[in-house]
Amino acid sequence: MGKKAYSHPAPEPFEGDIMAVTVGGTVLWFVLFLVQLPFVGWLDDHDRMWWLWTCLAGAGLGVLGIWYVRRRAAALARGGGADAPSNT
Numbered sequence: 001m002g003k004k005a006y007s008h009p010a011p012e013p014f015e016g017d018i019m020a021v022t023v024g025g026t027v028l029w030f031v032l033f034l035v036q037l038p039f040v041g042w043l044d045d046h047d048r049m050w051w052l053w054t055c056l057a058g059a060g061l062g063v064l065g066i067w068y069v070r071r072r073a074a075a076l077a078r079g080g081g082a083d084a085p086s087n088t
Contacts, residue, residue, distance in 0.1 A: 018069050033055035
């Protein structure tokens with residue numbers, strides 16, 4: 001049997017407060033990293049050090065995400081970027 005084609009329109013993209021979500025996620029990853037620091041010995045004994053490094057990587061990627069979101073917002077404010085309305 002062939003694939004069934006759906007004719008539903010695509011939903012509108014969510015345009016929430018992207019900066020708040022990015023900062024919140026970054027802070028959450030960093031807090032989880034800090035909470036695990038006192039348990040490094042236990043994590044090492046139980047082969048779970050990857051939990052610690054995953055949280056640190058999440059915080060680091062979050063910082064990169066904050067940089068990206070700020071640059072995107074600045075580009076949109078200047079009128080550049082694919083998401084900006086054209087002046088034609």
